[in-house]
Amino acid sequence: MKKILVLVMLVLTFGCQRYPSEPDEYPLLGKWKSELVLDTLEDGTTISFYNILDFESNGFFSICDNFPKEKFYFEYGSYELRNDKLLIENYQCSNNKGTYTINFKDNSFELNLIEDHCERNTLISNVYFKYDTTIVQ
Helix, strand or coil, X not given: CHHHHHHHHHHHHHCCCCCCCCCCCCCCCEEEEEEEEEEECCCCCEEEXXXXXXXXXXXXXXXXXXXXXXXXXXXXXXXXXXXXXXXXXXXXXXXXXXXXXXXXXXXXXXXXXXXXXXXXXXXXXXXXXXXXXXXXX
């Protein structure tokens, strides 16, 4: 009887991990960036900034911009990936929950808004590329 109890405890402890530890099992982990074009000038120059999304293995995410002097926004919350849907809960927006479709490609993914009552989260819909944080000199 003790062996069965130990076996059940081991299965429940190690067999039900919520977040995989291998990157191949969970391709969303890490930092991603997307460019948002704010305006195009008459000479064709674009005014844009980058969104940087960071997905952690513990189920938390953060999103911020890359404005050099002052951050326009920095927000965080929790997320869950279910098949081709990304569910996020933004802690800065009254814990509103949002749903997005997610389409993985070679080195990128695309997020499209399904439903989200947090106005700022409309900025999340875009194509994201792996964000390389190494500095090349």
